[in-house]
Amino acid sequence: MAYIPKNKIKTGLYTDGNPLFPRFKDQNSNLYIGFYYALYNGKFYSGKNQNDPTTKEIFPASENLLQNVTNTKIPYSPLLPTEQDYKNGIFVRCFSIRRNQSIFTEIDKDTYKQIENREEGVPWQLYRVFSLTWELTGDINKVAQTNKNIVQIIEQREKAQGLGLYLKENWIQYYKEKP
16 A cells, blocks of 8 residues: 555554444445545545555444434534633633544533533544643643643543643643733
């Protein structure tokens, strides 16, 4: 297979055939269980990465076991700090993560509650949610270090590796200097 840049491929993914997670079939329509990787163009292949000598294209299973779910993708809808948040110096940021992949989406509190409460019409089966407290004001270096530390703790506690990259390691996002 031709060289594929790292930002165009997600490697080391795994499917165990569980109907709540992505399921794949091989070209003979047999259920595929094992490692796979995903390309930027929406294609999937068996193996941990493109260097696997036995890699073969696999296809998403066509049966939709989540028929009551109206949308399987959580919309990006981040909360923005209010003036009261700036007075307090902190605010809460909410995120969803796909259960078997490190795909993050920043969400609002309503979406957070819908997933947490397993409401009908929301793909709660595919996602889990978590939140974190984000520093907004103070010494800029301390704010950056605190937010970085919080993200590192969340990555470990919530098994959410890659959250820092999702946030583009912008530890002072929304920062505002107090007058």
